[in-house]
Structure formats: structure tokens, C-alpha cells
Amino acid sequence: xxxxxxxxxxxxxxxxxxxxxxxxxxxxxxxxxxxxxxxxxxxxxxxxxxxxxxxxxxxxxxxxxxxxxxxxxxxxxxxxxxxxxxxxxxxxxxxxxxxxxxxxxxxxxxxxxxxxxxxxxxxxxxxxxxxxxxxxxxxxxxxxxxxxxxxxxxxxxxxxxxxxxxxxxxxxxxxxxxxxxxxxxxxxxxxxxxxxxxxxxxxxxxxxxxxxxxxxxxxxxx
Numbered sequence: 434x435x436x437x438x439x440x441x442x443x444x445x446x447x448x449x450x451x452x453x454x455x456x457x458x459x460x461x462x463x464x465x466x467x468x469x470x471x472x473x474x475x476x477x478x479x480x481x482x483x484x485x486x487x488x489x490x491x492x493x494x495x496x497x498x499x500x501x502x503x504x505x506x507x508x509x510x511x512x513x514x515x516x517x518x519x520x521x522x523x524x525x526x527x528x529x530x531x532x533x534x535x536x537x538x539x540x541x542x543x544x545x546x547x548x549x550x551x552x553x554x555x556x557x558x559x560x561x562x563x564x565x566x567x568x569x570x571x572x573x574x575x576x577x578x579x580x581x582x583x584x585x586x587x588x589x590x591x592x593x594x595x596x597x598x599x600x601x602x603x604x605x606x607x608x609x610x611x612x613x614x615x616x617x618x619x620x621x622x623x624x625x626x627x628x629x630x631x632x633x634x635x636x637x638x639x640x641x642x643x644x645x646x647x648x649x650x651x652x653x654x655x
Contacts (some may be wrong), residue, residue, distance in 0.1 A: 439565065441587050442631070444483045448473035453502040454634055457483050458593065460563045464474040465492040467562055468517070469591055470634060471506030473544075480506065481513045492562065496521040497593025497634060499528035501537035502543035506507075508547055519546075520560065523553040524578030536606060554580045570621040574614020575602030581622065589630045590641075596622055596631060598639035601650040611655045623651065 440605025444457040456474040459466035471477055484491055488509040491514045494507060499521060507529075511517055521529070528535035528548045537544035554560075556571035560582060570581040572595035578600075581588040594602040596618055604611035622631075644651055 437609075439587060441565075441584075441589055444480075446472070446476040446479045446483075448476055448502065448505070451502040452635055453638075455480060455503075455506060456632065457489075458490050458562070459487070460565065461526050463488045463490075465490045465563050467492060468494045468510055470495075470497055470593065471510050472502045473505035477506030477509035477513075480510060484514060491515065491517050493517055493560075494519045495560070495582065495591075496525070497572075497581065497591065497595075498522070498579045499525040499535050499546075500576060500594070501532075501535050501540075501542070503593070503634060504529060504535065504546045505544050508545075518552055519548045519550075520552045520554050520641060522549075522555075522573075522580050524573070525576060526551050528576075540651065547617030549561040556580070566588040569596065570617075572596070572614070572617045572621060574610045574612075574617055576606070577608045579614075579617075583625060583629070588628055589632065590622070590625060591632045592622065592634075596644060596648075597633045598631075598644070599648055600636075601648070601655070604655065615650070615654055618651065 446455040453472040455472045456469040531545040532538035553567050558569045560567045567582040567584045572579045572581045575594045581592040625641045629641040631639045
């Protein structure tokens with residue numbers, strides 16, 4: 434209806450090992466949805482069930498980065514819901530199909546996503562979901578091509594593992610860069626409005642204002 438306030442409906446799944454937040458988001462039952470960072474079992478099956486229960490039309494899988502706990506459910510989701518487009522920063526494309534690149538080999542596993550046609554998420558670009566516009570923000574540092582997506586109209590940012598409630602992403606991994614992460618947090622996240630809801634790759638929801646005031650890493654650095 435004209436003038437109706439839009440509200441993003443957010444469904445969260447977790448895996449028992451890493452408690453990674455996998456999201457399914459939509460604005461209306463029967464409408465298009467995104468699946469953000471579908472992780473390890475049982476997340477994919479829970480996401481598929483949610484999509485079917487609400488008669489959603491999956492539009493894309495959107496990845497903040499390609500560490501194994503954020504990509505472990507891609508193959509099952511695409512097998513059951515169709516070959517959805519997969520959006521991910523080009524810098525992280527190799528990590529989809531290389532266990533050393535995505536770090537799963539370091540824990541004695543090979544967690545891969547068989548995606549041969551990923552789509553880039555260039556910083557400064559945008560994505561559209563059901564009439565809402567989402568800016569693509571550079572939050573690289575935890576990983577080589579980390580991305581956040583931010584909708585000014587809804588006041589929501591999905592930030593992956595760049596920023597958490599009271600913390601920031603680890604930077605002791607191969608290909609991590611702590612200075613780059615903190616610079617991107619300051620320039621691309623802390624410049625958002627205080628009331629912006631922050632949905633991270635792990636842990637509870639927070640806000641930009643809360644993290645600006647209380648996050649020790651934002652206040653004092655790494």
C-alpha cells in the first residue's frame with residue numbers, strides 16, 4: 434500500500450560448532466528473498482524449510498565472505514531451491530572451491546561450494562531486493578574481500594565477520610589484514626547512522642551507535 438512502512442523479515446539459523454548466523458530475509462510472504470551466508474548443517478535444511486513454508490521466491494545467495502562456516506550450505510540450498518545466483522566479492526571467488534584458500538584445510542576438512550559462475554560484489558555497487566536498495570560496503574580485513582550490505586531505507590546492515598557486538602573479526606588468519614579491517618570499519622561502518630541495526634556473522638544483533646560508544650576495538654584499535 435502507498436506509504437506503508439517496509440519491514441525486513443529476518444530468519445536466523447545457526448550451526449552447532451561455530452554458531453554462524455545464516456540469514457534468510459524477505460519483505461513479504463510470497464515475495465523474493467535472499468539467503469545470506471548459508472553455513473554448515475543443519476542450516477541449509479532449515480533455510481529450505483523456511484523458504485517453502487513462507488512460499489518465498491529465492492532471488493540470490495549473498496555472501497559476506499567465503500570462510501567455510503559461511504559457505505557450507507550453498508550446495509544443498511542450490512540443490513533444493515534451484516541454481517540461485519551467488520554474489521561474492523571477486524577477491525574471494527577462489528575460496529569457494531579451494532580448501533586452503535577458505536581455511537577449511539587448516540582444520541582437516543574440505544568444505545567447498547561448487548559454484549562455477551559467481552557474481553561480483555564490487556565495493557560501491559548495489560543490490561536490489563523487492564524494491565529496496567542495498568549498498569555494498571568494503572569491510573575487507575578479516576578476509577581478503579569481505580563485504581557488508583546496507584539498506585538506508587530499512588536502517589539495517591549485514592556485516593559478516595567484520596564487526597560484532599563488542600568485538601571485531603579475527604585477523605590472525607592467512608590473508609587477514611588488521612589495519613585494513615579497522616580502516617574499513619571506521620570509514621565504512623562507523624559512518625552509518627547510530628540507529629543502524631547491525632547483523633553479524635556470529636553473536637547477537639547490535640547497533641552502530643552502541644559499537645561506536647562501547648566497542649573496545651573501535652575505541653582503541655587492535
